[in-house]
Amino acid sequence: MASRVGKAGPVAYAVLVVVLVASIFPLYYSFLIASKDNSALGDAVPSLVPGGNLFENLGRVFDTVDFWLAMQNSLVVAGTVAVGNVVLGTLAGFAFARLRFRGGNSLFLVVVGTSMVPTQLGVIPLYMLMSDLDWYGTLQAVIVPALIGAFSVFWMRQACEESVPFELVEAARVDGCSVLRTFWHVALPAVRPQAAVMGMFTFMTAWNDFFWPLIVLDPNDSPTVQVALSTLASGYYTDYSLMLSGASLAVLPVVGIFLLLARQIVGGIMQGAVKG
Amino acid sequence: MGWWDTKYTPYLAIAPFFVVFGIFGLYPLLYTAWVSLHDWQLIEGSQGFVGLANFRALFVDPNFWNALGNTVSLFVLSTVPQLVAALGLAALLDRGLRGRAVWRAGVLLPNVISVAAVALVFAQLFGRDFGIVNGVLGVFGVDPVDWRAETWASHLAISSMVVWRWTGYNALIYLAAMQSVPKDMYESALLDGASRWRVFWSITVPSIRPTILFTVIVSTIGGMQLFVEPQLFDPGGTATGTGGADRQFQTLVMYLYEKGFRLFDAGYSSAIAWVLFMLILLVALLNFTLTRRIASKG
Numbered sequence: 001m002a003s004r005v006g007k008a009g010p011v012a013y014a015v016l017v018v019v020l021v022a023s024i025f026p027l028y029y030s031f032l033i034a035s036k037d038n039s040a041l042g043d044a045v046p047s048l049v050p051g052g053n054l055f056e057n058l059g060r061v062f063d064t065v066d067f068w069l070a071m072q073n074s075l076v077v078a079g080t081v082a083v084g085n086v087v088l089g090t091l092a093g094f095a096f097a098r099l100r101f102r103g104g105n106s107l108f109l110v111v112v113g114t115s116m117v118p119t120q121l122g123v124i125p126l127y128m129l130m131s132d133l134d135w136y137g138t139l140q141a142v143i144v145p146a147l148i149g150a151f152s153v154f155w156m157r158q159a160c161e162e163s164v165p166f167e168l169v170e171a172a173r174v175d176g177c178s179v180l181r182t183f184w185h186v187a188l189p190a191v192r193p194q195a196a197v198m199g200m201f202t203f204m205t206a207w208n209d210f211f212w213p214l215i216v217l218d219p220n221d222s223p224t225v226q227v228a229l230s231t232l233a234s235g236y237y238t239d240y241s242l243m244l245s246g247a248s249l250a251v252l253p254v255v256g257i258f259l260l261l262a263r264q265i266v267g268g269i270m271q272g273a274v275k276g
Numbered sequence: 277m278g279w280w281d282t283k284y285t286p287y288l289a290i291a292p293f294f295v296v297f298g299i300f301g302l303y304p305l306l307y308t309a310w311v312s313l314h315d316w317q318l319i320e321g322s323q324g325f326v327g328l329a330n331f332r333a334l335f336v337d338p339n340f341w342n343a344l345g346n347t348v349s350l351f352v353l354s355t356v357p358q359l360v361a362a363l364g365l366a367a368l369l370d371r372g373l374r375g376r377a378v379w380r381a382g383v384l385l386p387n388v389i390s391v392a393a394v395a396l397v398f399a400q401l402f403g404r405d406f407g408i409v410n411g412v413l414g415v416f417g418v419d420p421v422d423w424r425a426e427t428w429a430s431h432l433a434i435s436s437m438v439v440w441r442w443t444g445y446n447a448l449i450y451l452a453a454m455q456s457v458p459k460d461m462y463e464s465a466l467l468d469g470a471s472r473w474r475v476f477w478s479i480t481v482p483s484i485r486p487t488i489l490f491t492v493i494v495s496t497i498g499g500m501q502l503f504v505e506p507q508l509f510d511p512g513g514t515a516t517g518t519g520g521a522d523r524q525f526q527t528l529v530m531y532l533y534e535k536g537f538r539l540f541d542a543g544y545s546s547a548i549a550w551v552l553f554m555l556i557l558l559v560a561l562l563n564f565t566l567t568r569r570i571a572s573k574g
Contacts (some may be wrong), residue, residue, distance in 0.1 A: 122304030147299035208390035
């Protein structure tokens with residue numbers, strides 16, 4: 001893999017450094033403003049050295065909205081969605097990869113096809129459905145529709161094809177294991193690494209979601225972190241240190257997970273792209 | 277167990293996906309069509325069947341045309357630079373690089389940040405009085421731009437968020453495709469004395485055509501549904517969702533949101549949803565044909 005289309009020269013590195021700085025700068029800037037007093041924002045080109053008001057600004061975030069509750073709600077939502085996708089996605093992925101059944105291939109094509117359906121456009125009936133179920137303002141309104149998705153099924157099917165040999169499944173069957181026991185004791189342990197990455201990935205996606213929680217949760221009552229952020233932004237005058245303190249807090253868990261798993265997440269995206 | 281188990285358990289295993297998708301994905305989308313044919317209030321429910329009246333009203337609604345224009349403008353401004361930059365970035369990442377993992381993770385980082393947080397940060401960067409973009413422009417003697425008040429300026433600022441967030445992601449997708457191009461194709465071309473630029477256009481781009489097509493379709497669907505970035509770009513206006521005082525950056529999904537969840541006109545809002553759905557199909561189809569034609573000429 002070393003030199004494919006020739007080694008990169010100094011110009012290539014220079015361009016990449018610029019791209020990297022551009023990638024990181026808005027995040028750093030967010031933290032920067034979060035650490036300053038609002039009055040320090042008047043400088044035409046602000047100093048790039050953090051100020052000393054970080055904890056004071058963070059405190060104001062918790063005073064303005066119930067950010068602890070929002071954090072807790074986001075944690076419950078993202079955690080449940082991640083676990084649901086791992087278990088249900090692996091189950092379906094295992095069935096598509098390693099069980100033979102009539103219509104299996106065409107049903108899998110249907111799964112892939114559904115990812116093209118713009119679900120965002122169905123929000124009106126979805127909202128009415130949630131009102132009918134008395135789920136408005138509750139976390140299950142955000143959790144249940146996201147419990148499993150085409151992406152998880154697709155991803156875990158690939159994982160099972162890579163890591164669960166047919167022989168292993170057959171051996172378990174010969175020993176009298178039911179399909180579900182085979183899944184639980186043979187398939188799930190074998191795909192643990194891929195399932196972990198996918199779980200983290202769905203966690204991040206659920207944590208970051210905004211549009212649907214904005215509609216179905218009561219912004220004054222029990223929102224998620226992202227909806228709470230929009231509340232911070234809608235004050236009478238724009239309080240940037242407050243807004244960006246909240247934004248910095250909201251991205252912290254996701255950046256943490258990303259830094260831990262960057263290699264696997266990058267690998268996963270590239271792998272999915274080639275096989276997809 | 278036994279016969280029953282092998283025959284039916286597979287269907288049981290894939291059932292959760294189809295149940296969840298059916299109830300929370302497909303049913304709402306189809307039901308939207310039904311609602312769009314009614315005078316339907318979000319809370320009170322149907323006030324009677326009105327046929328295509330919502331659609332007729334839509335086509336003479338200046339706010340609809342305004343939102344449509346904004347959506348197309350934002351979509352073009354964000355998709356084209358994003359994909360072109362991603363292609364160049366991928367070509368750079370495809371060279372022999374030191375510290376490969378760091379560069380790849382670095383370009384993907386913006387993609388994992390929540391749109392809500394990104395929008396707030398960019399709202400600050402593009403502030404009229406205290407924003408750093410105007411600050412830097414000022415150093416070069418350019419007068420401060422009111423990024424929210426002017427149509428073109430607000431579109432540029434909002435597009436920059438989309439470009440920032442998605443360029444690296446698309447670059448990695450292109451990179452993956454580039455790495456499966458056979459190496460000897462490059463070697464023989466370089467032996468024949470082709471320039472790097474020529475190799476890129478004559479070998480790399482045609483070889484990854486299906487991938488380019490894929491990213492064009494996906495970003496079309498995403499671009500036509502732009503919502504959070506413009507919605508939060510105007511921090512004070514979040515509650516109304518009109519995208520600026522003169523609706524200068526209100527997109528179709530924002531208009532759908534305003535009609536449906538601020539003014540509770542579910543029927544009208546559903547009509548917008550269906551027109552948008554048709555538009556997405558149309559633009560995706562158009563892109564598909566265009567990209568295929570352009571790419572096959574290369």
